[in-house]
Amino acid sequence: MNTPRHRSALLAVAGTALVLSLTACQSDGDTASPAAPEATVAATAVSAQPAGDKGTGTSGTAGSAGSAHSTGSKDSAGSTGSSGSSGSAGSTGSTGSTGERASASAPLCTAGDVTVSAATQDGPPYTHIVLTAKNTSRHTCRLTGFPHIQFLESHKQDVPAVAKSKPATPVVLTAGAPAYALVKLSDGGMDEDVEPVSAFSVTLENDPTVISVTAPGSEGIAVDPAKALTGYWTPELRNGADDF
Incomplete structure (x- = not known):
């Protein structure tokens, strides 16, 4: 049976134990408190992590911004400057058809525009000569038709022309350019x-002015008025069309 003394002793012991227990808890709380900075560090690390993500994101964006430097490839847009090749459309100015039309509208050559000379063709017997009409003027002119030739005073008729020698296009002579007639x-x-001829007359179509032409060779040429023929004026002599 417990006496009051014994109860006092037990209460004292229990109180001491309670104090010790509370002290231990207090000390435990004190030791646990240092963990708070760790939690704070961890939280800071966690909150810092998004900042790090932003850093990588920024660098990545900066890298893509660097790719924006590829807009420097706008220089390739400078290739649109190659649309200057449209300047080659100036080649349309080279449309020969336009130039041909302009040349075709050139004035007719007159006796004052050309100098006519004669030269033998091939060797003896000399059956053909070549007439050359050279544009000695300073402008372009058209030489049409064929030379109207009279070899002899006794034969006033013009030498007949050979139709197959007629060129398909007009003969346009720039300054200094020649035309030929066989x-x-x-x-x-x-x-x-045959009769000897040392000089003969030539007239151009649309111009009655008589051009005196010296016959080639020291002794002139021998002409059979019944066999004489002339070709049309052409820019060059052509095999076939001018063989007669």
């Missing part, structure tokens, strides 16, 4: 009725 004198036979 002329047949005879067949070259021994029994032909």
Whole structure:
């Protein structure tokens, strides 16, 4: 049976134990309190982590911004400057058809625009000569038709022209350019009725002015009026069309 003394002692012991327990808890709380900074550090680290993400994101964005430097490839847009190749549209100015139309509208050549000369073709017997009409003026002109030739005073008729020698396009002579006409004198036979010619007359179409032409060779040429023929004016002599 517990006496009051014993109860006092037990209460004292229990109180001491309670004090010790409370002290231990207090000390435990004190030791736990240092963990708070760790939690704070951890929280700071966690909150700092998004900042780090922002850093990488920024650098990534900066990198993409660097790709914006590829807008420097706008220099390739400078290739639109190659639309200057449209300047090659100036080549449309080279539309020969326009130039040809302009040349075709050039004035007709007159006796004052050209100088006509004669030269033998091939070797003896000299059955053909070549007339050359050179534009000695300072402008472009058109030489149409064929040379109207009279070899002899006794034969006033013009030498007939060979139709197949007519060129397909107008003969346009720029300053200094020549045109040619092949002329047949005879067949070259021994029994032909030929006459010597040292000079003869030529007129151009649409111009009655008489051009005196000196016959080639020291002794002139032998012409059979019945066999003589002339070709049309052409920019160059052509095989076939000018063979007669």
